[in-house]
Amino acid sequence: MTKKTILITGANRGIGREIARQMADLNWQVIVAARNLQSAQEVSSQIGHNTFAIQLDVTNEDSIKIAAEKVSEQFGRLDVLVNNAAIMGNASMRSFDLQEINQTMDTNFMGPVRTSKYFVPLLKKSDDARIINLSSGMGELASLRSGGYGAYRLSKTSLNAFTILLASELQGSVKVFAMCPGWVQTDMGGKGAPRPVSKGAETAVWLATDQHPVSGNFYRDKNVINW
Numbered sequence: 001m002t003k004k005t006i007l008i009t010g011a012n013r014g015i016g017r018e019i020a021r022q023m024a025d026l027n028w029q030v031i032v033a034a035r036n037l038q039s040a041q042e043v044s045s046q047i048g049h050n051t052f053a054i055q056l057d058v059t060n061e062d063s064i065k066i067a068a069e070k071v072s073e074q075f076g077r078l079d080v081l082v083n084n085a086a087i088m089g090n091a092s093m094r095s096f097d098l099q100e101i102n103q104t105m106d107t108n109f110m111g112p113v114r115t116s117k118y119f120v121p122l123l124k125k126s127d128d129a130r131i132i133n134l135s136s137g138m139g140e141l142a143s144l145r146s147g148g149y150g151a152y153r154l155s156k157t158s159l160n161a162f163t164i165l166l167a168s169e170l171q172g173s174v175k176v177f178a179m180c181p182g183w184v185q186t187d188m189g190g191k192g193a194p195r196p197v198s199k200g201a202e203t204a205v206w207l208a209t210d211q212h213p214v215s216g217n218f219y220r221d222k223n224v225i226n227w
């Protein structure tokens with residue numbers, strides 16, 4: 001039987017790298033995508049099995065298009081896309097720091113939209129296709145009043161809305177999930193975060209492999225949470 005395929009954006013470090021490692025251990029064909037090809041190749045060789053490195057910058061449409069063509073040539077289809085790549089945008093709304101808000105939205109919101117555009121045709125060739133959007137509790141509507149990190153929050157709330165819309169429009173062909181990994185020890189989460197990357201990756205691996213998750217929902221620790 002041919003191996004199932006999963007592509008993870010921003011898989012060169014942090015939670016993305018750990019999702020790649022855990023999925024390779026489950027004997028999936030893992031496409032390690034990173035904007036810097038060399039870092040994707042390094043992670044690929046460190047994992048050592050079931051990996052294929054690819055260049056993919058989620059802010060660059062050409063780069064995504066070329067990556068999708070390579071995946072099509074190499075594997076003919078994709079089973080799971082993990083939209084993991086993101087940046088932290090600290091700008092508050094009242095700062096109206098257009099450059100930072102725009103850059104954060106371009107990476108964290110438009111990045112998954114752009115990437116999905118080029119991989120949905122390949123996902124439609126799978127009989128169990130899924131998109132997993134790495135969101136955050138900081139994008140939950142009820143949490144927005146607590147303030148701080150406005151640009152980042154806006155990008156994740158938008159990503160959640162994209163998840164609901166796409167899940168509904170692709171019902172019956174591609175399942176689409178959003179998830180929060182919790183507060184995880186990575187460059188983004190910082191050293192003080194309570195969760196190791198293994199725990200941060202756990203729900204993504206479950207969403208990629210389990211039959212229970214329901215498309216169009218937001219998950220943390222394998223449980224549905226509020227938008």
Ligand SMILES: NC(=O)c1ccc[n+]([C@@H]2O[C@H](COP(=O)([O-])OP(=O)(O)OC[C@H]3O[C@@H](n4cnc5c(N)ncnc54)[C@H](OP(=O)(O)O)[C@@H]3O)[C@@H](O)[C@H]2O)c1
Pocket residue numbers: 009010011012013014015016034035036056057058059083084085086087107134135136137180181182183184185186187188189190193
């Ligand atoms: N850590 C947490 O506590 C936490 C909590 C909630 C949600 N999340 C979410 O979980 C996901 C992973 O976070 P993390 O903590 O692992 O972050 P991280 O350690 O900062 O890693 C971010 C990854 O995204 C990549 N990236 C950034 N811009 C990119 C672009 N334009 N194209 C391609 N890749 C790009 C980075 O690549 P480079 O190495 O090239 O920069 C890196 O691989 C993110 O969506 C984040 O918002 C994290």
